[in-house]
Amino acid sequence: MTKAKATKTVEKPDFSSELHQMIKVKLYLRNIPDVDNLCRVYAYVYVNNQKGYLDTGIKVQASDWDPKDRLVKSSHPKCNDFNLILKQSLARVNEIAINYRLSEKQLSFKLLQKAFFADEGSLNFISWCRKDIDKREHEMVAAATMALHHSVLNKFAEFCNGNMPFFEIDERTLATFEKWLRVKKSNSINTVHKNMKVLRLYFNRAIREGLMKQTPFGTFKMKKEKSQPDCLSESELNKAFEIYRSNRLTEERQSVLRVFLFGCCTGLRISDLKRLTWSNVMGKTLVFSMYKTRNTAPIMVKVPLTNTAFRLMRDAGSSRGIIFETPENDSYANKVLKHALSAMNVADKIHFHTARHTFATHYLRKNKGDIVTLKTLMGHSKIEQTMVYLTVDEDWLHEGMANFGEWI
Incomplete structure (x- = not known):
């Protein structure tokens, strides 16, 4: 008795896919030839009760398409390359579906389509x-x-x-x-x-953009320490002016230091200092629109100019147009500033924003904490932004108690 020869069944790869009943995808030739008699191959997708077609970019004649294997026939001269692209398209759909499933997000055909054609x-x-x-x-x-x-x-x-x-x-x-x-x-x-x-x-x-469902920052608490802004003490500010008046710096360092000291006298940000023109000077007042960022609405600010501020402006040498010449790159300007004040050993707190902090801190100390006026001068929209500069000077305590009066 002859034993029946066991036949080994070789399964052909099935390039359709189903992921937890979430998505089904298969390749489909749309048998509508174009002017070159070529038909487009699409990935037909069924996802969460929604269906649609994704263009794979492959076009072949209908006679070159194998409807059983859903691939380009081996007789086509570019069958290997075309079929590789088609398999990658299916893999791309599966990858997107897996990512959405692992992130526990609901996938729609519209989101799938957007992700499929994205980079x-x-x-x-x-x-x-x-x-x-x-x-x-x-x-x-x-x-x-x-x-x-x-x-x-x-x-x-x-x-x-x-x-x-x-x-x-x-x-x-x-x-x-x-x-x-x-x-x-x-x-x-x-x-x-x-x-x-x-x-x-x-x-x-x-x-x-629909790439995430919710932010991971939901209940995440970002830690922050309360700290006073970097600023120069009165003696340090006097020393900076001494260095400026000595005229021993290079032209570039002298110019950058001049702009910094003007910021200490006015509280302007470096972005505003760069834009200042003589047309912003109205008598003894600086009038200009202050921008914190380029996307925020401008705030009209009026800053009375001291004699020192006027002197610094005249020292800049121009009489029209831009008042101060500054390096285009802010980081480079800060490096030049540190070199200019290297003799002071304050490099750890010297940068252009230190000028704004210095102005605010000294204004409050010399005006007994007049936070409301400072808010206007600084162009702050909220008083909380200005409060960061408010510290109680010990002299204010003694003077305040002396004014309180005596009853015994």
Whole structure:
């Protein structure tokens, strides 16, 4: 008796896919030839009771399509390349579905379509951020702001080795990154806080684009220490003016120091100092529109000018147009400023924003805490922004108690 020879069934790969009853996808040739007698191949998708077609970009004649295997026939000269692209299209759909399932987000055909035709990097937070930052730079966001954002993203990319899918980001990711910044990068608590605020901004932008359902910052608490802004003491400010009056600095350092000292006399930000023109001078008052960022509404500010401020303006040498010549790059301007004041040993707190803090602090000390007037001079929209400069001087305590009166 002859034994029946066992036949080995070789299963052909099935390139359709079903993921937990969430999505079905298969390749489909739309048999409507174009002018070149070619028909388009689509990925037919059924997702959560919604269906649609995704163009794979492949076009072949109907006779070159195998309806059983749902692939281009081997007789076609480009069958290997075309079939590879088709398989990658199916894999792309599956990858998107898996990412949504792991992130516990509801996938619709519209979201699938958007993700399918987006760049591969759109599912990776780092890659998406880099593209979004480039987009924001074209939106005229301040250069210093974008430099900070690039720095934060580079840190986050280093932290996760350049790969962080959206669905993997949660509160534990943020907590680990926060610790990494403090331990690995030796960042202060407030620097870490600033970095985390930048990350939160991009998570919110990703949510608006439909790439995330909710922010991982939901219940995450960002730590911040209360600290007084960097400012020069009265003796340090006097020393800075002595260095300026000595005329021993290079022309560039003298020019940068002049702008810094003018900021100490007026409280202007470096962005406003760069824009000042003689047309902003009305008699003995500086009148101009103050911008905190390029996307915020301007605030009209009037700052009375002291004799010292006038002298600094005249020293700048111009009589029309821009008053002060400053380096275009703010970071470079800060480096020049540190060199100009290197003899003072205050490099750790010298930067152009120190001028604004110095003005505010000394104004309050010389005007017994007149916070309301300072708010107007600083162009603050909320009194809380100005309150950070308010500290109680010991002389005010003694003077206040002396004015209280005696009854015995």
